[in-house]
Amino acid sequence: MINRVAACGLLCLLTACSVPMNGDAPGSNSGADNRSVAIPQNYAPNALFMRQHGDFMLRREPWRAEAQISGLVMKSDEIKGEPGSFDILHAKADVERRIHLADPSTFVDVGVQYGHRHYSFSPRAQATPGGAPANVVLSRATATIQYGQFLDKDTLIEVDFVPGVWTDFGGTLHGDDWQFYGRGLLTWRYSNELFLLVGAEHSGLFRGLEIYPIAGVAWIPDEQWRVDVLLPRQVRLTHTPNDHNSVFLSVDLDGGNYQTRAPSPQKTPRRMSAQEFEVSLGGQHRFNANLSAFLRIGTTIGGHYEIQSNGPDSYDGTLEPQAFAEFGFGWTF
Numbered sequence: 001m002i003n004r005v006a007a008c009g010l011l012c013l014l015t016a017c018s019v020p021m022n023g024d025a026p027g028s029n030s031g032a033d034n035r036s037v038a039i040p041q042n043y044a045p046n047a048l049f050m051r052q053h054g055d056f057m058l059r060r061e062p063w064r065a066e067a068q069i070s071g072l073v074m075k076s077d078e079i080k081g082e083p084g085s086f087d088i089l090h091a092k093a094d095v096e097r098r099i100h101l102a103d104p105s106t107f108v109d110v111g112v113q114y115g116h117r118h119y120s121f122s123p124r125a126q127a128t129p130g131g132a133p134a135n136v137v138l139s140r141a142t143a144t145i146q147y148g149q150f151l152d153k154d155t156l157i158e159v160d161f162v163p164g165v166w167t168d169f170g171g172t173l174h175g176d177d178w179q180f181y182g183r184g185l186l187t188w189r190y191s192n193e194l195f196l197l198v199g200a201e202h203s204g205l206f207r208g209l210e211i212y213p214i215a216g217v218a219w220i221p222d223e224q225w226r227v228d229v230l231l232p233r234q235v236r237l238t239h240t241p242n243d244h245n246s247v248f249l250s251v252d253l254d255g256g257n258y259q260t261r262a263p264s265p266q267k268t269p270r271r272m273s274a275q276e277f278e279v280s281l282g283g284q285h286r287f288n289a290n291l292s293a294f295l296r297i298g299t300t301i302g303g304h305y306e307i308q309s310n311g312p313d314s315y316d317g318t319l320e321p322q323a324f325a326e327f328g329f330g331w332t333f
Contacts (some may be wrong), residue, residue, distance in 0.1 A: 044320075045100035052104050053150055058333055060187055060195045060218050062228060062238050062246075063258065065292050067095040068263035070328025074270035076122075079305050084125025088324075091116040096144065097333070109146040113164075115139065117274065119307075125315065132307055132315040138258045138272060140166050142181075154189040166204065167271075177259045177261060179204060185214065193220050197230060204230075204257035207273055207304065247283045250296070254278065255303065270308040277302040281324075292330040299323050 003222040050057075066200045072090040096111030116139050121132040142164025150156050160183040185199035195218040216230035228236045236250040255275035280298025287293070301320050306316035 003316075017158075024312075037310075045102060045104065046098075048104035048134060049100045049107060053153070056150075056153070056156065056189060057194075059190070059220055062226065062236070062248075065330025065332050066097060067331040067333070068328055069093045070294075070326055072324055072326040074322055074324035077300065079315065080319040081317045081321055082125065083127070084132070085100070085121040086119050086121045086125060089116075089118045090326075092328075105150040107148045109144065109148070111144040113140070113142045113144065121315075135270070136260075136307060137168050138166075138260070138274065139169055140164060140256060140258075155254070156187045158185045158187070159183070159330040160185075167255055167259045168258065168260040173257070179257070183214070194218070195322070204273070205255055205275060206276075207306070208256075244286045245283065248296075249287050250280050250282065250298075251301075252278045252280070260308075271306070272308060273304070273306045275303040275305070278324070282326075284330075290332050293328070294330065295325075297323070297325050297329050313321070 022120070067116060070092050072088070072092075074088040074090075076085045076087065078085045092113075092115045094111060095111040096109055099108045099110065101107060105168060119132075119138075121134060121136070121137040125132045125136055142162050144160060144162050146160045148156060148158045162181040162183075164179060164181075165172065165173060165177045166179050181201075181203045183199060183201040183203075185197060188196045190196055197214070197216040199214050200211060201214050204210070206212065212232070214233070217227070218229075219227045224237050224240055226240075228234065228238070233253050234250065236248055236252075238246055238248040240246040253275070255273065255279070257271045258274075260270045260272050276328055277300060278298050279301050280296040282294060282298075284294040286294025299318055301321055303319035304317070305319055306314055308314040
């Protein structure tokens with residue numbers, strides 16, 4: 001009798017356990033199999049930053065590789081009113097990396113840059129009194145520290161500090177070889193297609209004007225075309241037909257002021273300045289997510305040079321138009 005009662009109790013318990021829960025119909029596949037699974041969220045600083053400001057950052061400027069190396073060649077350029085001509089080989093390398101902070105509305109960009117200008121002057125340029133030296137090498141080795149802060153979802157303020165040496169490395173570095181440049185820039189997103197930029201910059205691009213205002217726009221009428229303007233440095237029209245290729249038409253301002261030494265034995269400090277306004281047509285190809293290459297061909301349309309000789313005079317004046325070509329590679333980490 002006891003065994004029969006125990007068996008009936010066990011049967012009732014099993015029947016109760018098999019009754020569907022939460023009103024599910026008998027035979028439905030529910031319970032443990034339908035429990036919601038929490039998808040882990042990525043709370044890394046870069047993921048949080050891109051979640052909040054990724055669209056802003058991707059649209060406000062054209063894509064650019066994090067590391068680039070390039071070489072520019074220009075043959076037989078002249079300075080208005082000065083005899084002879086000169087050739088330029090301008091090699092450039094730069095690496096920039098973004099560091100995301102705990103605050104998803106801030107970031108820091110750090111980078112290093114190197115530029116090497118090699119000038120070879122013609123015998124006629126060297127022959128006249130106060131003429132140019134046979135060869136001039138001007139080097140730029142700088143670092144960049146940029147702090148970015150979003151004031152709100154549509155307003156970004158950036159402050160750059162760019163210390164470095166601008167010299168010919170013709171002797172021991174002195175205080176005049178060091179320059180401490182910088183920039184402050186405010187970017188406001190008026191709409192998803194239009195960004196407005198305003199700020200100020202300190203650099204050696206202009207003789208006698210080290211601090212000057214900068215202003216511009218970034219206009220993206222559709223996914224293939226964009227116009228980027230940041231006066232006085234650049235005006236660029238870019239067409240990107242697909243994810244791998246882009247072509248551009250650009251007007252750029254390049255140059256700087258350098259502290260140099262006269263040849264031995266004097267080693268007299270001298271100042272040299274180079275400024276080039278360039279117009280160029282170029283293209284860029286991305287082989288994969290990491291490697292890219294670019295080419296641009298163009299001409300100078302103005303600028304100013306001042307290259308001091310060993311005497312009291314200098315080889316200086318307005319730069320004449322001349323064709324150039326630049327080729328380089330990029331790498332994204």
